[in-house]
Amino acid sequence: MSRLKGSQGFVLADVTLGLFIISVALLCISMLFTQALQLEEIAWDYTLATYLAQKQLELLKNKSPVYWAELQLPCTIPWEDEGVPPPADYELATYAVPSTRGSHLVQVTVIVTWQERQKDYGIQLVTFYSKMN
Numbered sequence: 001m002s003r004l005k006g007s008q009g010f011v012l013a014d015v016t017l018g019l020f021i022i023s024v025a026l027l028c029i030s031m032l033f034t035q036a037l038q039l040e041e042i043a044w045d046y047t048l049a050t051y052l053a054q055k056q057l058e059l060l061k062n063k064s065p066v067y068w069a070e071l072q073l074p075c076t077i078p079w080e081d082e083g084v085p086p087p088a089d090y091e092l093a094t095y096a097v098p099s100t101r102g103s104h105l106v107q108v109t110v111i112v113t114w115q116e117r118q119k120d121y122g123i124q125l126v127t128f129y130s131k132m133n
Contacts, residue, residue, distance in 0.1 A: 045121060049112040052086050053125040056094055056110045060129065068106045069131040073098045077108070090114045104132045 059080035077094040079086060086092050091113045099105035105128045113122035 042116065042121070045114055045116055046123065048087070049090060049114060049121075049123045050125075052090060052092055053110040053112050053123060056080055056092065057108065057125060057127050060094075060108060063129070065129075065131050068096075068129050071096060071106065073106065086112075099128055101128070104130055106131060 056079065060077065074095065074097040077096055079092055079094075093111045093113075095109045095111075097107050097109075099107040101107075107126065107128055109124060109126045111122060111124045113120065115121070
């Protein structure tokens, strides 16, 4: 039985090609992992900002209609939870203006902004409160 001279096993080129393919695959996986971590951090920031805005709106919901009727509009409203201030990295602004939908409504907008990696981010939640019972 005669054998060809070059068919007795892997040659150096085969091993090198295999290592190259594995290296490229690992590099791609590590880049995807890095991107996933960055997106997770941004998602966390959006979640926390939404929580802060929702908390402000929920605390304002406890105000009586008399409060909304006596409020001099337009105005800014301070952070309502005096016991727990918002994190230092986040700026929270609450604005109340007369509603265009009816004279018995007050439109309240909560804007939360922050900066991540030299880029500005922000969310805005809007709701309406009644001046009447």
